[in-house]
Structures are given as structure tokens and as C-alpha cells.
Amino acid sequence: MTESKSSAQLDQCAKSKDNGSIGRALGLGLITGAADDDPSAIGTYASAGARFGPDILWTAPVTLPMMFAVVYLSSKLGQVSGRGLFHVIKDHYPRWLLWSVLVGVLIGNTIEAAADLGGMAAAINLFVAVDVPIIVVCIALVIFALQIYGSYLLIRTIFRWLALALLAYAGSAVLANPDGAAVLRGTLVPTIHFNKEFLSILVAIIGTTLSAYLYTWQSNEEVEEEIAKGRTTVQERKGATRQELRRSRRDIIIGMMFSNLVMYFIILSTGSTLYTHGQSDIETAAQAAEALRPIAGDAAGILFAAGVIGVGFLAVPVMTTGAAYDLAQALGWRHSLHAKFAEARKFYLAVGAFTLIAVALNFLGFNPMKALVWSGIVQGFSTPPLLLLIMLMTNNRKIMGHQVNGPGLNALGWITTAAIFLASLGLVATWFI
Structure with a gap:
């Protein structure tokens, strides 16, 4: 191991995890998994189901091991190095590479x-007759106030309960009355169409399930x-026992399975209703919720919209705080949600600046789906090198000591890295098809 915690600290940490491993899963893995199913991702999955029906359900089980790989590698890097992802990059790589990524x-x-702010506001607008821009401002103020005045433990607890809002999609899928045979076939037998529409949605699914903000947030x-x-310095935080990493793996598997099941249920609910009724032109989660109501009943539409709203309050602060x-x-600024505003002023001002920019974009009359396309393009080209760096860092003994990746994790990590690079190439290819 590299410079590490003392034996007493490791023992204390192991005991705390013995007493609360389930709580940790619901506090870390579940939050990251739920943040992956943000309103933008919900819109992507809903669009995929509406366009291709149950035939595209296979993407959920295929992406599950890749989701686990990227989040666990990020978790392992944070635990063993005692630093966040970009802190490690800054310490070990050239400045030009740091700033490029x-x-x-x-x-x-x-x-x-x-x-996501626009998607949440549109979903709330289905129930409240208030202009969407006003709702966007109100949501942003509530979220920013929580980030400034709430402690990390309070924020984690709130995020944990907000994540459970995604269970609404299980109910929505059941109310859609899916065809069992079609569902089984679509889940187990991959169907690929070599045309622009299918390849675009496939690239979008891979991109949104493996978004870069997951890596940084988890670490x-x-x-x-x-x-x-109480481990406030890097020196105190360095190192992790095998038992800690094993529990971390289990916790992340729980979170990623939860996230993946939600993805599956969203595709299932829209694929069993909108697709069969020929309503394939779905661009946002709110539009999917509204379209579901006359087909699957008010309850299905309400549950779908409720999931968008609930997870949005989790995902937006994950993105702005992560940035x-x-x-x-x-x-090199001080950064922690444990710190008060006066102790980490620049960090909190940065949170406010990213939130303000996100709000401002909603007042510029931009099309949220076009914005997501550009976001996907940017992330599509920044995510592959970022994951490549994570693979290199978690195999670097100067950073990880003897806890570098084993053969199995390396194989899964490199396959995932290759898949993300191929998705980026696929994105480019769709422009010329």
C-alpha cells in the first residue's frame, strides 16, 4: 500500500462499515446510480423505448457491467489515494492534459x-400552472440553498430518499401491461439496426449511462x-483494506443494479405503450409522461413525471457540485461540502456560478434536446480519455501501491474503455450516415 492510514484508523473504518454496509450502499452507491438516471437520461431511455419498443431492452443488461466498472474504479481511486479524481490528475499529469479533460x-x-432543470420544470408544469422559466429559477434556488446551508450528511440523507423516487418507474412499467414474450425476447436477444436513427440512440444510451460526472462524483x-x-488530510485518508474495497464493490453493484433496473423499466413502460400506439416522436421525459397518461392511465403518467422531478433534485446538484x-x-482551492461558506468561499461560488449558467441557458430559448446533443458530443469526446486516465491511474503503483487492478477488473475496465471510444466514433459516424 502507498502511504496509508494507521492500523487503528483502518480498524475503526472496518468496524464502521461492518455496522453500516447496507446504509453505505443506500448512501453512496444508490445516490450515484440514481444520479445516472437524471431527467436527461430518462428522456433518452423514454425516446429509445418509444422508437424501438422492447427490442432495445437488451441494452440495460449489457451496460450494467460497464456502469459498475467505471464507478467502482472511481471509488477505488478515491478510497486508496485519498483524493478526488482531478486532484490525482493534477498531481501526476501535465497541466495541458488536466485542462483539456x-x-x-x-x-x-x-x-x-x-x-435537467428544464426537464424538471416541464414535469412540474404538468401539475402546476406556472411558467416553466419561473419554476426553473425556484428549483435552482432551493438546490443552491441546500448546497450552501446543508451539511454533507444532511445532503446525503436527502439524496438517498430522493433516489427512491425512481421506484415510480417500476409502477409505471407494470401499469403499461407489457407483452411478456416480447419483453423476454428483447431482453435476451440483442437486435441491432445499422441505420442512423438506431445507431444514434445506441450511442446516446451508452453515453448517458457512462457520463463523466459519475466518475468525479464517486471519487x-x-x-x-x-x-x-475526521480524516481531514490526504495523508490520513490514504489507503484502504481489501475488506473495505470488497464492501465498496458490493455497495456499488447494488447502486448500479438499481440504476440499471430503472433504465429497463423506463424503456419497458414507453416501449409497451407509446411504441405500440405509434407515438415514437418523444424527445423529453415530460413529453413521455404526458403521452403515457391517455394510453396507460393517469397513474402511469403521474408516476413517470414524479420520477423525473424527484431524481432531478438529486442529479442537478451532483452535476453542479461535481463541476x-x-x-x-x-x-488548488479548498473544497468540501463539510466546509462552511466562509471556509471554502471559492468552491461555493463556483457551485453558484455553474448553477447560474445552467439557469441562464433556460432563458436563451434553447431546445433542451439540442442542448443535450451538444452536451453528449462534448462528453462523448471528454469521457473516453478520462476513463483511459482512470485505468492508467488505478494501475499505477505510485498512486495505488499494491492495490492496483487485478486481471478481472482490468479486463472489464479495458472493455468498457474500448466501448466508450467506439461509442464516440459511432457518434461521429452518425453525422455522415
Whole structure:
């Protein structure tokens, strides 16, 4: 192991995880998994189901191991190094590489946060007759106030309960009365169409399930958990036992399975209703919720919209805070949700700046789906090199000591890295098809 915690600290950490491994899963893995199913992702999955029906259900089980790989590698990096992702990049790689990756991540996070704010506001507008821009401002103010005034433990608890809003999609799928034979065939037998429409949605699914903000959030969340235990310096946080990493793997599997099942249910609900009724032109989650109501009943539409609203309050702060973490680490600012505003002023101002930009984009009359396309393009080109860096860092003994990746994790990680690079190439290919 590299410079590590003392034996007493490791014992204390192991005991705390013995007493609360399930709580950790519901506090870390579940939050990251739910954030992956943000309103923008919900819109992508809903669109996929509406266009291709149950035939595209196979993408859920195929992406599950890749989702686990990217999040666990990020978690492991944070636990063993005691630092967030961009802190490690800053310490071990050239500045030009740091800033090249950082700019893409910041742009992608901010645009996606803007689209999510718009998606949440549109979903709330289905129930409340208030102009969408006003709702966007109100949502942003509530979220920013929580980030400024709420403690990390409070935020984690709120996020944990908000994640459960995604269970609404299980109910929505049941109310859709799916065809069992078609569902089984679509889940187990991959169907691929070599045309622009299918390849575009396939690239979008891979891109949204493996978004860059997941990597940075998970590594920073591990650091915040250590700070919550009183380990405020990098030296105190360095190192992790095999038992800790094993429990972390289990926790992340729980979170990613939850996220993946939600993806599956969203595709199932729209594929069993909108697709069969010929309503394939679905671009947003709110539009999907509205379209579901006359076909699957008011309850299905309400549950679908409720999931968008609930998870949006989780995903937007993950993106804006994640962007602030990345910028602060690159510039050497103090950064922690445990710190009060006066103690980490630049970090919190960065959170506010990213939130303000996201709100402003909603007042520029932009099409949220077009914005997501551009966000996907930016993330599509920044995510592959970022994951490549994570693979290199988690195999670097200067960073990980003897806890570098084993053969199995390396195989899964490199397959995932290759899949993301191919998805980016596929994105380019769809422009010329």
C-alpha cells in the first residue's frame, strides 16, 4: 500500500462499515446510480423505448457491467489515494492534459444540468400552472440553498430518499401491461439496426449511462465520507483494506443494479405503450409522461413525471457540485461540502456560478434536446480519455501501491474503455450516415 492510514484508523473504518454496509450502499452507491438516471437520461431511455419498443431492452443488461466498472474504479481511486479524481490528475499529469479533460467535463456538466432543470420544470408544469422559466429559477434556488446551508450528511440523507423516487418507474412499467414474450425476447436477444436513427440512440444510451460526472462524483463522495470520519488530510485518508474495497464493490453493484433496473423499466413502460400506439416522436421525459397518461392511465403518467422531478433534485446538484469539485481541485482551492461558506468561499461560488449558467441557458430559448446533443458530443469526446486516465491511474503503483487492478477488473475496465471510444466514433459516424 502507498502511504496509508494507521492500523487503528483502518480498524475503526472496518468496524464502521461492518455496522453500516447496507446504509453505505443506500448512501453512496444508490445516490450515484440514481444520479445516472437524471431527467436527461430518462428522456433518452423514454425516446429509445418509444422508437424501438422492447427490442432495445437488451441494452440495460449489457451496460450494467460497464456502469459498475467505471464507478467502482472511481471509488477505488478515491478510497486508496485519498483524493478526488482531478486532484490525482493534477498531481501526476501535465497541466495541458488536466485542462483539456477538465474543460470538456465542465461544459458537459453545465449543459446537462441546464437541460435537467428544464426537464424538471416541464414535469412540474404538468401539475402546476406556472411558467416553466419561473419554476426553473425556484428549483435552482432551493438546490443552491441546500448546497450552501446543508451539511454533507444532511445532503446525503436527502439524496438517498430522493433516489427512491425512481421506484415510480417500476409502477409505471407494470401499469403499461407489457407483452411478456416480447419483453423476454428483447431482453435476451440483442437486435441491432445499422441505420442512423438506431445507431444514434445506441450511442446516446451508452453515453448517458457512462457520463463523466459519475466518475468525479464517486471519487469525491469517497473523500467526503472519509472527512466525515475526521480524516481531514490526504495523508490520513490514504489507503484502504481489501475488506473495505470488497464492501465498496458490493455497495456499488447494488447502486448500479438499481440504476440499471430503472433504465429497463423506463424503456419497458414507453416501449409497451407509446411504441405500440405509434407515438415514437418523444424527445423529453415530460413529453413521455404526458403521452403515457391517455394510453396507460393517469397513474402511469403521474408516476413517470414524479420520477423525473424527484431524481432531478438529486442529479442537478451532483452535476453542479461535481463541476465545482473538479475546478477547485485543478486550481488548488479548498473544497468540501463539510466546509462552511466562509471556509471554502471559492468552491461555493463556483457551485453558484455553474448553477447560474445552467439557469441562464433556460432563458436563451434553447431546445433542451439540442442542448443535450451538444452536451453528449462534448462528453462523448471528454469521457473516453478520462476513463483511459482512470485505468492508467488505478494501475499505477505510485498512486495505488499494491492495490492496483487485478486481471478481472482490468479486463472489464479495458472493455468498457474500448466501448466508450467506439461509442464516440459511432457518434461521429452518425453525422455522415
